Amino acid sequence: TIATGAPADLTTLALDTVRTAGPPPRLGAETAVFAATAADVRHTVVAGRHIVRDGAHTLVPDVPRALADAVRALHS
DSSP, rough: OTTTOOOOOEEEEOOSSSSSSSGGGHHHHHHHHHOOGGGHHHHHHHHTTTEHHHHHHHSOHHHHHHHHHHHHHHTO
């Protein structure tokens, strides 16, 4: 149940991208599962905290650099 003050995990997706635009609303779940990608994520809230806001990660300011650092660490 979603209620004021209760923790919640949810994600919203852009419905106007080349991957998500067009299907009828009744196919929203299928579109989210089979067509949407990470690039379509607009907001993610975990336990009431915004983790992604307007498509940008709020906890990792430079995602590409963090990924490159993690990959480099795996190879060393």
